[in-house]
Amino acid sequence: MKPALRRFRSVLAANAPARISFWVLVALYLSALLAPWLAPYAGDDESRARSWAPPSAIHLRELDGSWHAPFVRSVSYSFDDDALRVWSEDSTCRFPIRFLVHGRLFGLGNPVASPIVGRDAVVGGDAPAANLHQRQGRLYLLGADARGRDLLSRILYGSRVSLTIGVVGVAISTLIALVVGGIAGFAGGWVDSVLMRLCEVVMLVPAFYLLMLLRAALPLDWDSRVVYFYIILILSFLGWAGLARILRGMIQSLRQSDFLAASRALGLSPWRILWRHALPQTFGFLSVQATLSIPGYIVAESGLSLLGLGIQDPQTSWGNLLEEAMSIAEIRLHPWTLLPGVFLFAAVLSWNLLGDALRDTFDPRSLS
Amino acid sequence: MSTLLSVEDLGVSFATPEGPLRAVDGISLSVERGAVLGLVGESGCGKSATASALCGLLPPGARTTGSVRLSGRELTSLSEPDWRSVRGRRISMVFQDPMSSLNPLLSVGEHLVETLRTHQNLSRAAAREASVGWLRRVGIPDPAARLASYPHELSGGMRQRVMIALALCPGPDLLVADEPTTALDVTIQAQILDLLATLRGELGMTMIFITHDLGVVERVADRIVVMYAGRVAEEGAAARILSAPRHPYTRGLLDSVPGFRPRTGRLPSIPGAVPSRRDWPSGCRFHPRCAHADAVCGESVPAAPGPDGGAACFHPAGVP
Numbered sequence: 001m002k003p004a005l006r007r008f009r010s011v012l013a014a015n016a017p018a019r020i021s022f023w024v025l026v027a028l029y030l031s032a033l034l035a036p037w038l039a040p041y042a043g044d045d046e047s048r049a050r051s052w053a054p055p056s057a058i059h060l061r062e063l064d065g066s067w068h069a070p071f072v073r074s075v076s077y078s079f080d081d082d083a084l085r086v087w088s089e090d091s092t093c094r095f096p097i098r099f100l101v102h103g104r105l106f107g108l109g110n111p112v113a114s115p116i117v118g119r120d121a122v123v124g125g126d127a128p129a130a131n132l133h134q135r136q137g138r139l140y141l142l143g144a145d146a147r148g149r150d151l152l153s154r155i156l157y158g159s160r161v162s163l164t165i166g167v168v169g170v171a172i173s174t175l176i177a178l179v180v181g182g183i184a185g186f187a188g189g190w191v192d193s194v195l196m197r198l199c200e201v202v203m204l205v206p207a208f209y210l211l212m213l214l215r216a217a218l219p220l221d222w223d224s225r226v227v228y229f230y231i232i233l234i235l236s237f238l239g240w241a242g243l244a245r246i247l248r249g250m251i252q253s254l255r256q257s258d259f260l261a262a263s264r265a266l267g268l269s270p271w272r273i274l275w276r277h278a279l280p281q282t283f284g285f286l287s288v289q290a291t292l293s294i295p296g297y298i299v300a301e302s303g304l305s306l307l308g309l310g311i312q313d314p315q316t317s318w319g320n321l322l323e324e325a326m327s328i329a330e331i332r333l334h335p336w337t338l339l340p341g342v343f344l345f346a347a348v349l350s351w352n353l354l355g356d357a358l359r360d361t362f363d364p365r366s367l368s
Numbered sequence: 369m370s371t372l373l374s375v376e377d378l379g380v381s382f383a384t385p386e387g388p389l390r391a392v393d394g395i396s397l398s399v400e401r402g403a404v405l406g407l408v409g410e411s412g413c414g415k416s417a418t419a420s421a422l423c424g425l426l427p428p429g430a431r432t433t434g435s436v437r438l439s440g441r442e443l444t445s446l447s448e449p450d451w452r453s454v455r456g457r458r459i460s461m462v463f464q465d466p467m468s469s470l471n472p473l474l475s476v477g478e479h480l481v482e483t484l485r486t487h488q489n490l491s492r493a494a495a496r497e498a499s500v501g502w503l504r505r506v507g508i509p510d511p512a513a514r515l516a517s518y519p520h521e522l523s524g525g526m527r528q529r530v531m532i533a534l535a536l537c538p539g540p541d542l543l544v545a546d547e548p549t550t551a552l553d554v555t556i557q558a559q560i561l562d563l564l565a566t567l568r569g570e571l572g573m574t575m576i577f578i579t580h581d582l583g584v585v586e587r588v589a590d591r592i593v594v595m596y597a598g599r600v601a602e603e604g605a606a607a608r609i610l611s612a613p614r615h616p617y618t619r620g621l622l623d624s625v626p627g628f629r630p631r632t633g634r635l636p637s638i639p640g641a642v643p644s645r646r647d648w649p650s651g652c653r654f655h656p657r658c659a660h661a662d663a664v665c666g667e668s669v670p671a672a673p674g675p676d677g678g679a680a681c682f683h684p685a686g687v688p
Contacts, residue, residue: 259470259472262469264455265456
């Protein structure tokens with residue numbers, strides 16, 4: 001595998017978009033791994049008083065003109081005549097943004113009384129210093145959802161599902177396709193016939209009706225870890241057959257090739273010829289195919305979530321986060337609900353560009 | 369000298385929708401240990417089918433009849449797993465086109481190490497060392513550095529050298545070289561032929577050298593078998609066949625090699641083409657193209673040459 005790694009590095013060195021994609025993906029997967037530390041709030045930490053809060057304004061100046069480290073204000077809303085939320089900031093105190101607080105990378109520190117407001121602004125005669133601790137600020141870098149949950153945190157937690165479901169799903173379906181397609185193409189004869197008829201049966205299963213059936217048959221209240229695995233299972237089950245047929249065709253045409261005849265003439269075992277000589281010829285195609293289908297899995301997961309089969313609130317995935325951005329009205333009022341789509345787009349695009357680089361890696365001819 | 373390989377009445381037929389197609393129709397030959405047999409003939413005469421049958425590499429639809437014995441062991445009845453113990457170790461093969469006979473995704477070293485470790489119980493390091501030795505032996509400059517090269521980085525001649533190293537490294541008793549120089553430039557051809565001659569001297573190699581080129585076979589073979597239309601036309605010591613061919617077909621072949629015999633005027637060629645395998649001519653299969661054919665040639669089949677050589681012809685030249 002070492003030469004392949006070295007080749008991959010030189011391919012990346014020569015291909016700037018792939019290099020950027022690679023680091024984007026590294027960053028995305030690292031942030032998924034570190035989500036509990038990077039996210040300022042837990043994914044289900046809600047604050048209903050701040051339903052649909054827009055991204056927090058980050059201030060540097062107090063009302064008296066003094067400069068401070070970045071801070072945010074507590075916000076609240078009222079409704080205007082059209083029943084739309086109107087947000088106002090509470091200027092009586094500020095919430096400094098602090099790093100490495102509450103066991104997370106960043107969050108809000110304790111409130112500090114605003115110097116200019118003083119006693120006059122206090123309603124009910126309490127000294128500001130006395131009720132300061134009752135005030136709560138929330139940091140919404142990317143806005144909030146209907147229940148006042150921080151969208152950034154939810155995107156970070158959701159990436160754990162969305163970024164892995166495609167990779168694991170594609171890995172499983174590709175592996176099945178490799179084994180089935182490889183054996184069918186290599187063995188030929190009745191083995192080939194049986195395996196290909198099996199593929200056709202799987203391809204005949206109408207995906208949508210299968211999903212509806214499963215929706216009806218399976219319990220609603222499954223733990224989302226279980227749901228996660230059965231989504232992967234369903235998607236890989238639906239995905240392997242087409243790929244297996246293509247692979248079988250590729251292996252079949254490879255069987256005619258001189259170098260497979262040569263490796264037979266040199267006395268190599270059929271397994272060795274299949275795994276080391278025949279199947280690797282398809283890796284270039286497979287790597288492109290796999291990276292191209294990862295986005296499909298990510299999107300399919302969101303489709304399943306929409307049907308109530310996928311990851312359900314309060315657990316998050318990019319798919320079910322995007323459900324909130326499904327109507328024009330929502331997007332107009334809360335445009336930040338589209339942001340999970342930006343992450344989805346970045347991940348999908350990066351996988352595709354990386355797919356090209358992978359293909360070049362597996363084909364040494366492309367280098368010289 | 370003992371006989372290493374003896375082929376008796378070997379027939380190869382392929383199943384086709386229009387019925388069986390007999391590519392090889394009862395050929396017999398034998399190869400002495402340490403000797404080089406040249407198998408000569410035009411395209412479609414059954415040379416390559418014979419070679420494939422010797423290595424058990426015929427496609428699944430093919431049927432073989434007759435007998436092939438290697439050191440007395442019958443090969444035609446071997447099962448596929450048994451064949452594996454023969455290929456490489458007992459009979460190895462060099463293919464025609466070095467451009468496509470190496471796996472493009474594996475380096476030269478990976479090819480050699482894999483083959484060596486398939487046949488010998490070697491550590492990876494020992495196999496690498498042995499690989500360097502083999503590359504040096506087949507005349508590849510800077511062999512240690514070449515281990516990391518991929519096939520596309522090598523020239524055709526270099527690739528064929530690698531193929532030869534691959535075929536020889538398991539230590540086969542018999543090497544079948546199926547037109548190993550046909551795809552190469554003439555100068556490279558000569559180098560490869562020299563290499564095979566050198567290796568033969570070093571290793572005491574037994575070889576069947578298949579070619580359509582009499583100029584090539586002259587340089588390597590001790591004995592020559594000329595095939596025509598699935599049968600043996602003539603057999604004999606190389607020197608005798610090249611200097612005094614008896615079969616009109618052999619003569620025609622020799623006459624059509626430029627510069628082989630001093631000659632003036634237009635280079636002669638054998639009229640017509642090799643007949644279709646679906647529709648062999650009756651009697652002597654060469655008779656429609658033969659200048660000496662008479663009535664008997666079209667009716668009965670001439671006897672195949674015996675073990676001492678000779679021509680399968682009713683009117684052989686040079687025989688009273």
